[in-house]
Amino acid sequence: MIKAGIIGGSGYTGGELIRLLLNHQAVELDFVYSTTRAGKSLSSAHGDLLGQTNLKFTGDINADVSVVFLCLGHGNSTQFLKENHFSEETVLIDLSNDFRLQDDSKFESNQFIYGLPELNKNKIENAKAIANPGCFATAIQLALLPLAQHNLLQEAVHINAVTGSTGAGIKPSATTHFSWRNNNVSWYKPFTHQHLGEIGESLNSFGNKIGKLHFLPNRGNFSRGILATAYTKFEGNFEEAIQMYETFYKHAQFTHISDEPIHLKQVVNTNNCHIHLHKHDDVLLVTSAIDNLLKGASGQAVQNMNLVFGLEEDLGLQLKSIAF
Numbered sequence: 590m591i592k593a594g595i596i597g598g599s600g601y602t603g604g605e606l607i608r609l610l611l612n613h614q615a616v617e618l619d620f621v622y623s624t625t626r627a628g629k630s631l632s633s634a635h636g637d638l639l640g641q642t643n644l645k646f647t648g649d650i651n652a653d654v655s656v657v658f659l660c661l662g663h664g665n666s667t668q669f670l671k672e673n674h675f676s677e678e679t680v681l682i683d684l685s686n687d688f689r690l691q692d693d694s695k696f697e698s699n700q701f702i703y704g705l706p707e708l709n710k711n712k713i714e715n716a717k718a719i720a721n722p723g724c725f726a727t728a729i730q731l732a733l734l735p736l737a738q739h740n741l742l743q744e745a746v747h748i749n750a751v752t753g754s755t756g757a758g759i760k761p762s763a764t765t766h767f768s769w770r771n772n773n774v775s776w777y778k779p780f781t782h783q784h785l786g787e788i789g790e791s792l793n794s795f796g797n798k799i800g801k802l803h804f805l806p807n808r809g810n811f812s813r814g815i816l817a818t819a820y821t822k823f824e825g826n827f828e829e830a831i832q833m834y835e836t837f838y839k840h841a842q843f844t845h846i847s848d849e850p851i852h853l854k855q856v857v858n859t860n861n862c863h864i865h866l867h868k869h870d871d872v873l874l875v876t877s878a879i880d881n882l883l884k885g886a887s888g889q890a891v892q893n894m895n896l897v898f899g900l901e902e903d904l905g906l907q908l909k910s911i912a913f
């Protein structure tokens with residue numbers, strides 16, 4: 590069995606990892622570290638776990654686990670790894686943006702690999718440290734990678750994406766407060782969202798010219814999921830575009846091309862990404878949908894763990910969508 594530890598266990602992505610790992614056939618959840626809840630039951634933070642496990646949060650780590658997931662806010666993973674040392678054999682999977690960019694990917698003796706399996710599967714299989722992608726970054730890259738590979742992103746790309754409130758973490762804020770968020774919608778960080786860096790690096794990895802990315806993130810009136818639309822000039826043949834996406838994702842376990850327009854509930858509570866293409870005059874519109882806490886975070890982290898340990902890629906990730 591793979592012994593796993595979780596740091597930041599009372600948060601949203603930490604809670605989602607606990608749920609996944611308790612049900613993973615090849616994993617034994619060894620410890621869940623918390624700065625605020627050591628000694629308390631996991632269900633004290635995650636009420637749905639009542640009756641599922643007797644594990645309690647700890648204030649100590651087991652340095653010899655096979656894999657540790659860091660579910661901390663930006664900057665805190667670096668700090669935590671400076672103060673706590675794991676064995677040479679322990680695989681690190683970090684969910685923050687501390688190690689995602691190439692310039693940040695080397696930390697002490699660890700070389701972090703960007704954990705988007707649709708792009709980096711071979712490197713992930715041989716990695717000891719993974720920088721798990723951001724949620725918006727996952728949805729947007731999966732929408733655009735085939736175009737980038739075929740040198741079809743030379744013109745400006747306009748991206749609009751809407752996320753659920755869990756994307757902002759468990760700590761309440763003015764814009765996650767029910768009275769504000771309910772029946773409401775708004776944009777934030779127009780054209781400057783922090784995920785643009787990792788998106789740009791991946792799209793540029795094919796060596797082709799990439800046009801300007803205009804990204805408008807929105808806060809949606811729901812708790813989980815991301816629906817992203819991206820459009821750009823495209824003078825090619827629509828059937829060829831579909832073929833290009835089908836080919837790019839031929840071996841992708843969780844990314845699927847839909848003939849029909851897609852919506853969020855198809856993917857919520859799953860590790861899937863659904864993609865739909867639509868052509869209008871000389872514009873190609875690509876829509877992608879993911880669950881921000883699964884394919885956008887903890888599900889993708891488990892997918893990466895499966896690849897690192899040579900397991901079936903979808904082990905423990907055969908989940909059921911909510912559908913309605």
Ligand SMILES: NC(=O)c1ccc[n+]([C@@H]2O[C@H](COP(=O)([O-])OP(=O)(O)OC[C@H]3O[C@@H](n4cnc5c(N)ncnc54)[C@H](OP(=O)(O)O)[C@@H]3O)[C@@H](O)[C@H]2O)c1
Pocket residue numbers: 596597598599600601602603622623624625626660661662663665669684685686722723724755756757758759760881882885886
């Ligand atoms: N939410 C998403 O949809 C999503 C998607 C992709 C990536 N991410 C990224 O994943 C990371 C975790 O996100 P999240 O939404 O799970 O955040 P969260 O709900 O705010 O949880 C973070 C947890 O970190 C712990 N913590 C806080 N300060 C700490 C410190 N100084 N040292 C150690 N632990 C500390 C806290 O748990 P304890 O009180 O138990 O210690 C807190 O509950 C973030 O970097 C986020 O950007 C999030």
